[in-house]
Amino acid sequence: MVTVYSKPGGLTTFNIKDGFVEALxxxxxxxxxxxxxxxxxxxxxxxxxxxxxxxxxxxxxxxxEVQQVSPSIIREKAMEKLVAEFEYLRSQADYPLAQFLDYITYDYMIDNVMLILKATLNNPNVDIFSLVKQAHPLGQFEESVLKSICAFENSAKGYGELYQSVLIDTPIGKYFAKFLEEESAKSAQNANDVQNLLAELSATRLESSLRKLYLEDFAHFCETLGGETAEIMLNLLKARADATAINITLNSFDTQLNQINTRKSQRKPLYPSMGFLYPEGTEKLSEVGDENDLASVLRTYPIYEEIFKSHQGQSNEQTIDDAFYEREVELNEMAFEGQFQYAAFYSYVRLKEQEIRNLVWICECIVQRRKDRTSDHFVPIFSKEAKFRNRNR
Amino acid sequence: MSSAGGQRPAANRMTLQTFKARLGGASKGFKLLKKKRDALKSRFQALLKDIVDTKLKVGESLKDGAFALAKAHYASSGDDIASSIVERAKKPSVTTKMYPDNVAGVSIPVFKVLRNASQEAIAHTMGVGSGGAVLNATRDTYLKAVECIVQLASLQTAFHTLDEEIKMTSRRVNALEYVLIPRIEDIIHYITQEMDEQAREEFFRVKKVVEKKKVKLAKEKEQAEKNEAAIDAPSILQKKDADIVF
Incomplete structure (x- = not known):
């Protein structure tokens, strides 16, 4: 019985609990x-x-009801709509799906914790209410939690205290626990060295570590759900992990992360330990020193090679981010193809995010009178005109 | 033109000399200042053109910057870039320095942008996860905008300084041309007039004196003749001596 209830169910049993929500x-x-x-x-x-x-x-x-429209207001309102829809789905969901939906929000919770940590780092007297407004509404905490996050300092010790007194009660507490565990294990090896080196990077480190742990945890959860959910979700999460790994590598070229002695010790831990590239690809990525190296590593992965080509093309129109967004949209749209699985819920949120980005971008272009540039960054969703559809034809 | 109620100086050759010297100095100064004003003005006109160009450039580059920022917002998937940038900003990597520039003896401040790239290293780790390249591009675009703004600031300051200077110089030129020089000329004119008057007076006085003397002489002569006639007694000498007047 227990196993039946902790899995989404298949063709015959899915609709018992999740039919209505999926219909929604x-x-x-x-x-x-x-x-x-x-x-x-x-x-x-x-x-x-x-x-x-x-x-x-x-x-x-x-x-x-909006009187004055600006790109940020449109973003706010669109987000409101997404949150309202998501909350409704969440309130209708039963156990495994509810858990699944919660996992989606953890992503945004990490964003929000990082936002507050970063903002309070230099300026402890920052206005909490304005921060709460900036925070992503999908990963909202209670106000008391937010306020107490601000009281801690940005150091390994500070993170430890923060975890023990505040975050342990939040869903993302476990990621913090893991991060601190790894951190302390490393500190034991070469204590002051790591601390000094990471003083600057620690916020970035923390964020990417949390994200990495979250992705791994989410993937694990999807695996326990099994079936088509696991199959599609793992695909999506792996693609995301790969995008992160490639982006980190590419963006680190001008920074101290790319120094030969820090490549392995500092850049490599930032890579998620999952994805299609993991482990042999990330191993190679951690050795990469410039764009040509990166290109040669990615040559063995046709999809990423193509994405990277759009970056190397040096045409101003498409950046690697756009290419990744496009790919994400493609994958997420595919998640809607199957029924009786949860991946579509995740995809829905991701696609909505992309839609909001599209809207904001178009609005920005209109405001700044650069309408000729709208097509640079904008990936229509479920569109017959999408670039990847035409490419396949 | 009157001397504006000023005290008339003593009209003599010495004051005339001093005033003539002052007139010479004033007209020399007037010529110099006029030259300076013209130089400043020509510079000013060139500056105006520059300012208009730079203003357009600033508008353009700020537009580019805003657009790049929108791009960055798009690429960083709705993360709040602003707060993470503010968090990283510690020491400014772009500073301005002031150099003096000299136009016709007026020192004009010129601002120059100094960029210390090493201070930006912290910012490079921005958006390592996603959108780092776009963020870097945004920073470069804004850097250009900042350079334009500094250039504009430099031009505007020069504009103000020159404007002040031109106003002051024009005031001086006008004061010299319409007040000081006419006044000195007036005084010189007055002095020469006065001295002529004095000369004429003197001449007339001398003439008068001579006239009076003549009259007196004539009278005396007459008197003497009368006396002579009255005596008319046979002279002791009888013989008239031509050398003796009386």
């Missing part, structure tokens, strides 16, 4: 902006026109 999700999927919507938004000359156009879409109710 499929309904929400229709709310994505369509090609037509994008086209009409792209034709706008000012943001009130955008608002007018949005009123005919699913965003209508959320934009209706």
């Amino acid at each position: 999700l499929r309904g929400y999927k229709l709310g994505f902006l369509k090609d037509v919507d994008y086209r009409s938004i792209l034709q706008c000359d000012n943001l009130s026109d955008v608002k007018l156009n949005l009123q005919e879409t699913d965003y209508g109710n959320f934009c209706a």
Whole structure:
């Protein structure tokens, strides 16, 4: 019995608990902006026109009461909509799905903890309320938790105290525990050396370590769920881990992370220990010293080779981030192809994020009168005109 | 032009000399200041053109910067870049230094951008996870904007300084041209007039004296003749001596 309830169920049993929620999700999927919507938004000359156009879409109710429109307000409102939908899904979900949805929010919780840590690092008297407003609404903590996070210092010791008194009660406490464990094990080896070296990097370190632990934990959870969920989710998470690893490598070239003696000791721990590249790929990545090396490592992975080519093309239009976003959208759209699995929920949130990014980008372009540049960074979702669809044809 | 109620100086040759010297100095100064004003003005005109160009450039580069920032926002997937940047900002990597520049004897401040790239090392680890390249591009775009702004600031300061200087020089030029020089000329004119007057007076006085003397002489002569006639007694000498007047 227990096993039945801790798994999503298959063709015959899925709908007992999760049928309604999935139906909701499929309904929400229709709310994505369509090609037509994008086209009409792209034709706008000012943001009130955008608002007018949005009123005919699913965003209508959320934009209706706004008087003044700006890209950030549109972002806020769109996020509000996403959160409202997500909360509704979450409130309808039963155990394994509820847990799964919670896992999605942990990602944003890590963002928020990092946001607050970074903000309070230099300035302990920072305004908590403005921070709470900046925080991602999907990973919101209670206010008391946020306030107490601000009281700790940015050092291994500070993190330890922070963990023991505050974060242990939050869902992401376990990642902190793991991070501190690893950190203290390392400190034992060469105590003061590591501390000094990492003083500057520690916030970045902490963030990528937490993210890494989270991805691994999430992947593990998906594995226990089994079935199609595990299959698709692992695909998605692995792709994300690979993107992180490649990005870290690429972005570290100008920094002290790329010095030969720190490559292994500091850059390598930032790579997630999962993904299609793991372990032999990340091992090679940790040796990489410049873009040519990176290209030669990625040559053996056709997908990433192509993505990296878009970076090397030096055309200003597409950066590697865009290529990764595109790939993410492609993968996440595929998650909707299967039924009776949870991956679509994750994909839904990710795709909505991308949609919000698209909207904000288009709005920025309109505000700054650079409409000719809109196509640079914008990945339509469930669009027949998506670049990857045309490529396959 | 009147001497504006000023005290008339004593009209003599010495004051005339001093005033003539002052007139010479004033007109020399006037010529020099006028030259300076013209030099400043020509520089000023060139500056105006520069300022307009730079202002357009600043607008353009700030627009680029805002656009790059929007790009960075897009690439860093909605993370709050601003707070992490503020957290990293410790020492400024871009500073300005002031150098004096000289235009027609007016020192004008010129600002120069100094960039210390080593202070930026901290910022390089920004967005290592994602969007680092875009962030770097954004920083470069903004750096250009900052350079433009500093250039504009330098031009504007020069503009203000020059403006002040031109105003002051013009005031001086005008004061010399319309007040000081006419006043000195007026005084010189007055002095020469006065001296002519004095000369004429003197001449007339001398003439008068001579006239009076003549009259007196004539009178005396007449008197003497009368006396002679009155006596008319046969002279003791009888013989008239031509050398003796009386």
